[in-house]
Amino acid sequence: MNLQNTPDYKRIYSDMITIKYPEKREICDQLLSKANLSTLDVIEISQILFNKSSKENSEFNQKHRSYSKSTIVKILEYQKKNKLNNSQLAKHFKLSRNTVTKWKNKFLL
Incomplete structure (x- = not known):
């Protein structure tokens, strides 16, 4: 059981690829094979999967990003x-x- 307050992005994206984007599995496998996904990995997978997002969605998502x-x-x-x-x-x-x-x-500095 994962007691951290962070989402299990690896599981989320694996399920999403299996259900909605099976054609992108090969592209994302290298990132998903890592033991832990960094924030940059999550951003990269998101860009691969949702490459054609609208400007409005992109702006909304950008406002809600946080970086460690x-x-x-x-x-x-x-x-x-x-x-x-x-x-x-x-x-x-x-x-x-x-x-x-x-x-x-x-x-x-």
Whole structure:
């Protein structure tokens, strides 16, 4: 029994793929085979499954995202590794530039 307050994304997405998106199983298997899914993994699977979401849905979902400290650090490491500026990173992860700046000030200084 999982006593954490986090949803079992692995089970949720596995069931969803089996029922609604069996054609996307092969693409998602690598991510779903991990012992634990990170926030970035969940975002990636969501993008694979719901690639054609409306602008309104995307905006709503973006407003309700939250990131753990470890995920924020991974995102900032991704920026450094790929030599992206704040605008490029924000566009890649669908964040605001202000959010990226706040994260950099809080976690890198």
